[in-house]
Amino acid sequence: MSKELLHNWEKKSAEKQKQYKSFLQRADKNKVLKQLPDLHEEAFTHVDCLQCANCCKTYSPRFKTPDIKRISKHLKLKEGDFIEKYLRLDSDGDYVVKQSPCPFLGSDNYCSIYEVRPSDCERFPYTNEDVILKRMNITLKNSTFCPAVFYVLEKLMKS
Structure with a gap:
């Protein structure tokens, strides 16, 4: 069933945006939040991020101040140099990577x-937290490029 569910998921997700x-x-809300931990775990028994990496190839996380401090230190760069080399401000005033795919993504994904990594990356795809309901536009967008989000939405709608 799960292999069948994920077959052609991009096309199915695009067609189901209004339903989602x-x-x-x-x-x-309470029913959904109760189901999320198990559905999140289940999704990742069928989805291998290292085979996909769509998030890193097509999307940028927000780099918040603590992320910039931590990553700069790790890379042994001054914060300003890190920002100048890798980041730009988006229309919301958030720091995001200058280009896609993410410069930190290797050819092996x-x-x-x-x-x-930034906290947005660590938390992505938010399928185990209330962001899935609270930030519906993000959830809908994520469902178009993340098979785990598609999987969780499909399972929620069937429950």
């Missing part, structure tokens, strides 16, 4: 700064 939005708008 409607579901998220009317979802029973491993992250070269994984131990000190």
